Amino acid sequence: MNSHTEPNINLTFDECWELLADDAVGRLALVVDDHPEIFPVNYALDRRSVVFRTSAGTKLWVASSERPAALEIDGYDPHTEEAWSVVVRGDTSLIEDQAEKDAVDALKLEPWQPGSKDHYIRLNARALTGRRFKVNKPDVWNTRLSDRRRASFE
Numbered sequence: 001m002n003s004h005t006e007p008n009i010n011l012t013f014d015e016c017w018e019l020l021a022d023d024a025v026g027r028l029a030l031v032v033d034d035h036p037e038i039f040p041v042n043y044a045l046d047r048r049s050v051v052f053r054t055s056a057g058t059k060l061w062v063a064s065s066e067r068p069a070a071l072e073i074d075g076y077d078p079h080t081e082e083a084w085s086v087v088v089r090g091d092t093s094l095i096e097d098q099a100e101k102d103a104v105d106a107l108k109l110e111p112w113q114p115g116s117k118d119h120y121i122r123l124n125a126r127a128l129t130g131r132r133f134k135v136n137k138p139d140v141w142n143t144r145l146s147d148r149r150r151a152s153f154e
């Protein structure tokens with residue numbers, strides 16, 4: 001480990017939105033029966049909110065209840081040796097208006113998982129945070145082969 005650590009750099013709202021726009025998959029965190037549940041979802045951005053499609057089930061139930069939720073994405077750039085993370089927190093709502101569904105369809109939001117995903121959900125951003133930080137150089141001899149940092153140094 002390095003004895004000197006680089007500080008976290010807080011991202012601006014615009015930087016957070018740009019990273020969200022450049023990605024397509026995140027982890028949706030919901031509270032279900034008084035405990036957290038995490039679901040991978042592919043998403044798109046629509047009017048500074050996150051939209052995704054789902055089938056009947058937990059995500060639909062939470063969205064129909066208009067409960068709080070969060071979506072998190074993260075990444076690592078081996079060229080700059082920086083990692084980043086963005087979290088969107090807000091309330092979920094079901095999209096029922098056909099014009100709004102058509103607008104989401106125009107974003108080319110296609111579910112990755114097979115099956116009918118006829119329900120459209122919006123996560124209305126109430127809080128948006130992000131950070132970027134320089135990662136420690138890995139000890140190439142002791143770091144797992146699957147560690148993404150290794151690509152920068154091999």
